[in-house]
Amino acid sequence: MTEPKKLAIIVHSNTLDKLYPILFLASTGGAMDMEVNLFFTFWGMNAIKKGGLDSAALPGLMRIGTGMMKRKIKNTKVPTLTKLLEMARMTDQVKLYACSTTMELMDISKDELIPEVDGIVGAASFLSIAQDADVQLFI
Amino acid sequence: MVEVDIEVDSRGTFCPMPIVQINKVAKNASSGEIIRLMATDPGSERDVPAWTQKTGNELIETTQNGDTFEFLIRVK
Numbered sequence: 001m002t003e004p005k006k007l008a009i010i011v012h013s014n015t016l017d018k019l020y021p022i023l024f025l026a027s028t029g030g031a032m033d034m035e036v037n038l039f040f041t042f043w044g045m046n047a048i049k050k051g052g053l054d055s056a057a058l059p060g061l062m063r064i065g066t067g068m069m070k071r072k073i074k075n076t077k078v079p080t081l082t083k084l085l086e087m088a089r090m091t092d093q094v095k096l097y098a099c100s101t102t103m104e105l106m107d108i109s110k111d112e113l114i115p116e117v118d119g120i121v122g123a124a125s126f127l128s129i130a131q132d133a134d135v136q137l138f139i
Numbered sequence: 140m141v142e143v144d145i146e147v148d149s150r151g152t153f154c155p156m157p158i159v160q161i162n163k164v165a166k167n168a169s170s171g172e173i174i175r176l177m178a179t180d181p182g183s184e185r186d187v188p189a190w191t192q193k194t195g196n197e198l199i200e201t202t203q204n205g206d207t208f209e210f211l212i213r214v215k
Binding site: 005024030032034076077078079084087090 | 151154
Protein backbone atom coordinates (compact mmCIF):
# COMPACT_ATOMS: atom_id res chain seq x y z
CA MET A 1 0.00 0.00 0.00
CA THR A 2 1.26 3.46 -0.87
CA GLU A 3 1.82 6.24 1.67
CA PRO A 4 -1.55 7.39 3.08
CA LYS A 5 -3.00 10.61 1.68
CA LYS A 6 -3.12 13.46 4.14
CA LEU A 7 -5.82 15.98 4.87
CA ALA A 8 -5.09 19.09 6.95
CA ILE A 9 -7.85 21.44 8.07
CA ILE A 10 -7.54 24.65 10.06
CA VAL A 11 -10.71 24.78 12.13
CA HIS A 12 -11.26 28.49 12.72
CA SER A 13 -14.97 28.49 13.42
CA ASN A 14 -17.16 26.83 16.02
CA THR A 15 -20.54 27.36 14.40
CA LEU A 16 -22.78 24.42 13.62
CA ASP A 17 -22.77 25.07 9.86
CA LYS A 18 -18.96 24.88 9.74
CA LEU A 19 -18.37 22.07 12.22
CA TYR A 20 -20.66 19.67 10.37
CA PRO A 21 -18.77 19.85 7.06
CA ILE A 22 -15.48 19.60 8.97
CA LEU A 23 -16.54 16.45 10.80
CA PHE A 24 -18.18 14.96 7.69
CA LEU A 25 -14.85 15.35 5.92
CA ALA A 26 -12.85 14.11 8.91
CA SER A 27 -14.94 10.98 9.43
CA THR A 28 -15.03 10.21 5.70
CA GLY A 29 -11.33 10.94 5.28
CA GLY A 30 -10.56 8.56 8.13
CA ALA A 31 -12.78 5.93 6.50
CA MET A 32 -10.87 6.41 3.23
CA ASP A 33 -7.59 5.65 5.01
CA MET A 34 -6.51 9.28 4.87
CA GLU A 35 -4.51 10.73 7.71
CA VAL A 36 -6.67 13.58 8.96
CA ASN A 37 -5.21 16.48 10.94
CA LEU A 38 -7.52 19.07 12.46
CA PHE A 39 -5.94 22.24 13.83
CA PHE A 40 -8.24 24.21 16.08
CA THR A 41 -7.60 27.92 16.36
CA PHE A 42 -9.50 31.04 17.45
CA TRP A 43 -13.26 30.35 17.60
CA GLY A 44 -12.59 26.81 16.53
CA MET A 45 -11.00 26.21 19.93
CA ASN A 46 -14.46 26.31 21.50
CA ALA A 47 -15.29 23.15 19.58
CA ILE A 48 -12.70 21.13 21.49
CA LYS A 49 -13.57 22.55 24.88
CA LYS A 50 -15.58 20.15 27.01
CA GLY A 51 -19.23 20.47 26.00
CA GLY A 52 -18.26 22.71 23.08
CA LEU A 53 -19.63 20.56 20.30
CA ASP A 54 -22.98 20.21 22.01
CA SER A 55 -23.36 23.95 22.41
CA ALA A 56 -22.42 24.85 18.83
CA ALA A 57 -25.03 27.11 17.22
CA LEU A 58 -25.71 28.70 13.85
CA PRO A 59 -23.81 31.96 13.26
CA GLY A 60 -25.03 35.52 13.91
CA LEU A 61 -28.71 36.22 13.50
CA MET A 62 -29.33 32.68 12.29
CA ARG A 63 -28.60 31.56 15.83
CA ILE A 64 -32.31 31.61 16.62
CA GLY A 65 -32.81 28.85 14.06
CA THR A 66 -30.35 26.50 15.78
CA GLY A 67 -33.04 24.45 17.54
CA MET A 68 -34.93 23.97 14.32
CA MET A 69 -31.77 22.95 12.49
CA LYS A 70 -30.86 20.47 15.22
CA ARG A 71 -34.33 18.90 15.05
CA LYS A 72 -34.00 18.62 11.28
CA ILE A 73 -30.57 17.02 11.72
CA LYS A 74 -32.01 14.53 14.19
CA ASN A 75 -34.97 13.69 11.96
CA THR A 76 -32.63 13.11 9.02
CA LYS A 77 -30.68 10.63 11.18
CA VAL A 78 -27.53 12.71 10.85
CA PRO A 79 -25.44 12.10 13.99
CA THR A 80 -24.72 14.81 16.53
CA LEU A 81 -21.34 16.54 16.26
CA THR A 82 -20.14 14.64 19.33
CA LYS A 83 -21.13 11.31 17.80
CA LEU A 84 -19.51 12.26 14.48
CA LEU A 85 -16.25 13.07 16.22
CA GLU A 86 -16.44 9.75 18.02
CA MET A 87 -16.92 7.93 14.70
CA ALA A 88 -14.08 9.88 13.12
CA ARG A 89 -11.77 8.96 16.00
CA MET A 90 -12.71 5.29 15.74
CA THR A 91 -10.89 5.14 12.41
CA ASP A 92 -7.63 5.86 14.30
CA GLN A 93 -6.78 8.23 11.46
CA VAL A 94 -8.05 11.52 12.84
CA LYS A 95 -5.79 13.71 14.99
CA LEU A 96 -6.85 16.84 16.88
CA TYR A 97 -4.44 19.67 17.62
CA ALA A 98 -5.03 22.77 19.69
CA CYS A 99 -3.34 26.08 18.86
CA SER A 100 -1.14 27.08 21.77
CA THR A 101 -1.37 30.83 21.13
CA THR A 102 -5.17 30.78 21.02
CA MET A 103 -5.21 28.96 24.34
CA GLU A 104 -3.15 31.75 25.84
CA LEU A 105 -5.23 34.51 24.21
CA MET A 106 -8.49 33.01 25.36
CA ASP A 107 -7.30 31.84 28.76
CA ILE A 108 -8.07 28.23 28.00
CA SER A 109 -6.31 25.64 30.13
CA LYS A 110 -5.47 22.12 29.00
CA ASP A 111 -7.96 20.73 31.51
CA GLU A 112 -10.81 22.50 29.73
CA LEU A 113 -10.13 20.61 26.51
CA ILE A 114 -11.69 17.28 25.61
CA PRO A 115 -9.34 14.34 26.23
CA GLU A 116 -9.31 13.47 22.51
CA VAL A 117 -6.94 16.37 21.79
CA ASP A 118 -3.67 14.80 20.66
CA GLY A 119 -1.44 17.79 21.21
CA ILE A 120 -1.02 21.50 21.76
CA VAL A 121 1.00 22.90 18.89
CA GLY A 122 2.02 26.04 17.04
CA ALA A 123 2.18 27.19 13.44
CA ALA A 124 5.40 25.31 12.69
CA SER A 125 3.78 21.99 13.55
CA PHE A 126 0.80 22.73 11.35
CA LEU A 127 2.98 23.86 8.44
CA SER A 128 5.18 20.81 8.70
CA ILE A 129 2.09 18.60 8.34
CA ALA A 130 0.37 20.87 5.78
CA GLN A 131 3.46 20.91 3.53
CA ASP A 132 3.10 17.20 2.96
CA ALA A 133 -0.69 17.17 2.97
CA ASP A 134 -2.56 16.40 -0.22
CA VAL A 135 -5.57 18.50 0.79
CA GLN A 136 -5.43 21.64 2.92
CA LEU A 137 -8.50 23.56 3.97
CA PHE A 138 -9.29 26.59 6.13
CA ILE A 139 -12.82 26.44 7.50
CA MET B 140 -23.91 -15.72 -8.03
CA VAL B 141 -21.71 -14.28 -5.35
CA GLU B 142 -22.29 -15.46 -1.80
CA VAL B 143 -22.72 -12.59 0.64
CA ASP B 144 -20.96 -12.93 4.01
CA ILE B 145 -22.00 -9.70 5.69
CA GLU B 146 -25.00 -7.42 5.23
CA VAL B 147 -24.76 -3.70 5.95
CA ASP B 148 -27.99 -1.75 5.86
CA SER B 149 -27.41 1.99 5.62
CA ARG B 150 -30.80 2.78 4.15
CA GLY B 151 -32.30 5.99 5.48
CA THR B 152 -28.94 7.49 6.44
CA PHE B 153 -26.98 10.18 4.62
CA CYS B 154 -23.37 11.06 3.95
CA PRO B 155 -21.07 10.29 5.68
CA MET B 156 -22.88 7.41 7.43
CA PRO B 157 -22.84 4.77 4.65
CA ILE B 158 -19.08 5.19 4.22
CA VAL B 159 -18.41 5.27 7.95
CA GLN B 160 -20.50 2.12 8.43
CA ILE B 161 -19.06 0.15 5.51
CA ASN B 162 -15.54 1.10 6.54
CA LYS B 163 -16.07 -0.09 10.09
CA VAL B 164 -17.45 -3.42 8.92
CA ALA B 165 -14.75 -3.89 6.26
CA LYS B 166 -12.00 -3.22 8.80
CA ASN B 167 -13.31 -6.03 11.01
CA ALA B 168 -13.98 -8.46 8.16
CA SER B 169 -11.58 -11.05 6.82
CA SER B 170 -9.84 -10.67 3.49
CA GLY B 171 -11.97 -12.01 0.63
CA GLU B 172 -15.28 -11.74 2.46
CA ILE B 173 -18.17 -10.25 0.53
CA ILE B 174 -20.18 -7.40 1.99
CA ARG B 175 -23.51 -6.26 0.64
CA LEU B 176 -24.12 -2.59 1.40
CA MET B 177 -27.58 -1.18 0.92
CA ALA B 178 -27.92 2.59 0.84
CA THR B 179 -30.48 5.19 -0.16
CA ASP B 180 -28.20 8.24 0.05
CA PRO B 181 -28.04 9.42 -3.59
CA GLY B 182 -24.41 10.44 -2.98
CA SER B 183 -23.46 6.84 -2.28
CA GLU B 184 -23.57 5.97 -6.00
CA ARG B 185 -20.29 7.86 -6.44
CA ASP B 186 -19.05 7.82 -2.85
CA VAL B 187 -18.84 4.04 -2.49
CA PRO B 188 -16.69 3.56 -5.64
CA ALA B 189 -14.46 6.43 -4.41
CA TRP B 190 -14.09 4.69 -1.06
CA THR B 191 -13.28 1.27 -2.57
CA GLN B 192 -10.77 2.81 -4.93
CA LYS B 193 -8.94 4.64 -2.14
CA THR B 194 -8.99 1.80 0.37
CA GLY B 195 -8.12 -1.04 -1.98
CA ASN B 196 -11.35 -2.94 -1.42
CA GLU B 197 -13.05 -4.24 -4.56
CA LEU B 198 -16.43 -3.11 -5.78
CA ILE B 199 -17.78 -6.15 -7.60
CA GLU B 200 -21.21 -4.92 -8.52
CA THR B 201 -23.56 -1.97 -8.15
CA THR B 202 -27.28 -2.30 -8.71
CA GLN B 203 -30.09 0.16 -8.24
CA ASN B 204 -33.58 -0.83 -7.26
CA GLY B 205 -35.85 2.20 -6.95
CA ASP B 206 -34.15 4.51 -4.46
CA THR B 207 -31.92 1.78 -3.07
CA PHE B 208 -28.37 1.18 -4.20
CA GLU B 209 -26.88 -2.20 -3.57
CA PHE B 210 -23.11 -2.60 -3.58
CA LEU B 211 -21.22 -5.87 -3.46
CA ILE B 212 -17.75 -5.37 -2.05
CA ARG B 213 -14.94 -7.86 -1.70
CA VAL B 214 -12.79 -7.03 1.33
CA LYS B 215 -9.09 -6.58 0.54
